[in-house]
Amino acid sequence: MGSARVAKSLPLQVAAICYRRRGTAVEFLLVNTNGGNKWTFPKGSTEPRLSHSQAAEREAAEEAGAVGTIEPRHFHLYLHSKGVFWQPGGVQEFVVKAFLMEVRQMRRPEEGNRRPTWVSPEEAKIRLAKGREVKFSRELEAVIDRALERIHLHHELLGAYPGPPSARPAASAKDPIATVVWP
Numbered sequence: 001m002g003s004a005r006v007a008k009s010l011p012l013q014v015a016a017i018c019y020r021r022r023g024t025a026v027e028f029l030l031v032n033t034n035g036g037n038k039w040t041f042p043k044g045s046t047e048p049r050l051s052h053s054q055a056a057e058r059e060a061a062e063e064a065g066a067v068g069t070i071e072p073r074h075f076h077l078y079l080h081s082k083g084v085f086w087q088p089g090g091v092q093e094f095v096v097k098a099f100l101m102e103v104r105q106m107r108r109p110e111e112g113n114r115r116p117t118w119v120s121p122e123e124a125k126i127r128l129a130k131g132r133e134v135k136f137s138r139e140l141e142a143v144i145d146r147a148l149e150r151i152h153l154h155h156e157l158l159g160a161y162p163g164p165p166s167a168r169p170a171a172s173a174k175d176p177i178a179t180v181v182w183p
Contacts (some may be wrong), residue, residue: 013080013094014052015043016060016070019146020118026151028124028144029103029112039117039127041143043096045144046146057098065109070101076146078139081132098143100150125158128167143176164179 017030018041030039042063046055051073061065074097081091109116119127121144128144129137 006086010079010093010095012046013043013096014046014056014059014074015041015096015098015143016056016064016066016073017041017143018060018064018066018068018096018101018103019115019147019151021101022118026119026148027118028147029060029064029066029116030124030127031109031116034113036113036133039090039124040080041098042114050098053099056097057101060101061107062110063114066101066103066116067105068101068103068105070099074099075150076143078143079136080139081136098147170175170181 012067020027020029025142029042031042032038033040042059043057044055044063046052047058050058051072052074053070057070060068060070076098077097080094080096082094106116124144125141128140132140
């Protein structure tokens with residue numbers, strides 16, 4: 001005997017997973033949440049007149065002052081929450097489309113309270129986990145891991161590392177997924 005399932009539709013947001021290369025390392029750009037007590041990726045609502053990638057690009061500029069090249073298609077979906085259960089309104093969950101964006105330039109963000117900060121993948125995971133339920137911190141950790149995989153793939157596809165596999169980027173022994181070491 002099966003029970004009827006009620007389909008629950010979650011609201012959609014878009015996020016720009018902003019990164020830059022610093023020598024052999026990759027860094028991610030995080031911003032403070034509106035409340036200022038957590039870190040997040042620049043993200044927000046979709047807009048009918050913009051594609052989802054354009055909306056994510058807009059959020060990167062508004063919240064972080066980041067300008068660069070954003071991919072037209074999302075590379076990952078993740079769950080995000082806002083609010084806390086003990087306050088009015090409780091917790092609301094969102095599905096977030098994550099778009100990879102290589103930042104070429106930084107400007108003054110429109111939202112001055114966001115404090116855009118560049119961090120290593122390891123530090124990003126630590127900051128994104130702080131103050132969040134394990135369920136949601138794991139979602140954000142997966143975003144970092146998938147972004148690193150995609151950045152690595154971009155380099156291989158662009159032929160940045162011709163020659164034998166030993167000439168390609170390798171992961172460090174400390175954290176084979178979170179830290180990418182480029183030769």
